[in-house]
Amino acid sequence: xxxIVLTFIAILMAHTASASWYxxxxxxxECVGKTSYEPDINDLNSRNEFAFFSKxxxxxxxxxxxxxxxxxxxxxSDEKEQRKAEAAAAEEQKIINKRIMYLxxxxxxxxxxxxxxxxxxxxx
Amino acid sequence: xxxxxxxxxxxxLSATMAQAAQWxxxxxxxxxxxxxxxxxxxxxxxxxxRLLANYRxxxxxxxxxxxxxxxxxxxxxxxxxTGATRLMMQTTSSTNVTFSDLDTGSEAPSTTYYVxxxxxxxxxxxxxxxxxxSATSPSGVTxxxxxxxxxxxxxxxxxxxxxxxxxxIVSTGTAxxxxxxxxxxxxxxxxxxxTVSANSQDxxxxxxxxxxxxxxxxxxxxxxxxxxxxxxxxxxxxxxSDISNTVxxxxxxxx
Numbered sequence: 001x002x003x004i005v006l007t008f009i010a011i012l013m014a015h016t017a018s019a020s021w022y023x024x025x026x027x028x029x030e031c032v033g034k035t036s037y038e039p040d041i042n043d044l045n046s047r048n049e050f051a052f053f054s055k056x057x058x059x060x061x062x063x064x065x066x067x068x069x070x071x072x073x074x075x076x077s078d079e080k081e082q083r084k085a086e087a088a089a090a091e092e093q094k095i096i097n098k099r100i101m102y103l104x105x106x107x108x109x110x111x112x113x114x115x116x117x118x119x120x121x122x123x124x
Numbered sequence: 125x126x127x128x129x130x131x132x133x134x135x136x137l138s139a140t141m142a143q144a145a146q147w148x149x150x151x152x153x154x155x156x157x158x159x160x161x162x163x164x165x166x167x168x169x170x171x172x173x174r175l176l177a178n179y180r181x182x183x184x185x186x187x188x189x190x191x192x193x194x195x196x197x198x199x200x201x202x203x204x205x206t207g208a209t210r211l212m213m214q215t216t217s218s219t220n221v222t223f224s225d226l227d228t229g230s231e232a233p234s235t236t237y238y239v240x241x242x243x244x245x246x247x248x249x250x251x252x253x254x255x256x257x258s259a260t261s262p263s264g265v266t267x268x269x270x271x272x273x274x275x276x277x278x279x280x281x282x283x284x285x286x287x288x289x290x291x292x293i294v295s296t297g298t299a300x301x302x303x304x305x306x307x308x309x310x311x312x313x314x315x316x317x318x319t320v321s322a323n324s325q326d327x328x329x330x331x332x333x334x335x336x337x338x339x340x341x342x343x344x345x346x347x348x349x350x351x352x353x354x355x356x357x358x359x360x361x362x363x364x365s366d367i368s369n370t371v372x373x374x375x376x377x378x379x
């Protein structure tokens with residue numbers, strides 16, 4: 001049984017560690033995709049792209065080609081602003097949702113409706 | 125006039141000879157005249173040769189470690205450079221191939237190597253293997269068959285192993301919105317099918333309204349161009365602009 005588990009883990013590790021061809025734009029060095037099988041060079045050339053093989057397992061967002069390797073580029077100021085704005089909006093939405101839930105459950109309790117899962121004090 | 129008749133006769137003769145090279149189940153019967161046996165045998169051989177000259181079953185190259193390739197058991201036809209001699213070779217178990225099988229010189233980093241099944245002598249029936257920088261023939265070997273290639277990277281590790289008989293492949297990956305999914309090497313668009321699913325879904329609004337709908341699109345068209353977008357719509361029907369996302373994809377190609 002232990003052997004089966006170890007074999008499964010080994011297979012899983014082998015799978016997650018699989019290498020990829022990362023595809024970049026020739027002009028910006030921005031990563032647009034990655035693939036497990038060697039891409040066709042003529043197909044890439046037709047879109048002004050190139051492929052770089054790497055054993056690193058990385059997501060393609062903010063990935064760039066630099067010094068003959070791949071790396072995550074730093075966030076731009078716009079991206080930072082966007083991330084902050086998203087976080088702030090999410091926080092605000094959380095407060096609003098809590099108030100909506102409080103008002104709704106309170107109103108139902110005042111009407112004598114017995115709620116099984118929620119009570120207004122949970123949202124105060 | 126005579127010349128025309130002669131040329132016509134030659135054309136008819138060559139057409140007949142071409143037909144004769146086809147496999148014929150009625151050849152070499154017990155009634156075959158002894159003076160026709162050589163001709164008919166050669167015709168059958170020519171047909172078999174056409175079919176089997178590039179035969180390979182199994183002998184798949186796979187990664188074993190940075191310094192070792194595994195070649196699975198199988199059968200292969202190896203030939204000399206002219207194709208005059210064919211040898212049918214076999215291995216019954218997986219064989220490791222390392223740089224000790226290099227045909228000449230020494231291991232070089234950042235180099236593409238080609239792998240061949242070979243017969244060390246004309247009397248051998250068990251295939252052995254050679255690595256070479258030559259894409260056409262290994263050095264110092266008479267009978268060989270190309271199997272595939274690999275790249276010896278800058279750290280002298282074997283990678284990017286490719287088999288010559290990869291007629292069906294499955295490729296997976298990730299692609300961003302508006303990008304085109306790359307064709308696998310050696311395949312055309314018509315030979316491949318692609319399907320995509322969501323990889324990341326970022327839908328954001330700071331409009332302050334109540335979100336009534338999240339509209340996400342993950343698709344790929346026949347030219348392999350990806351659409352991976354998401355936007356939200358508030359209770360006034362106002363939609364935010366599309367946010368670009370990414371897809372996971374599977375490409376299946378067959379030729």
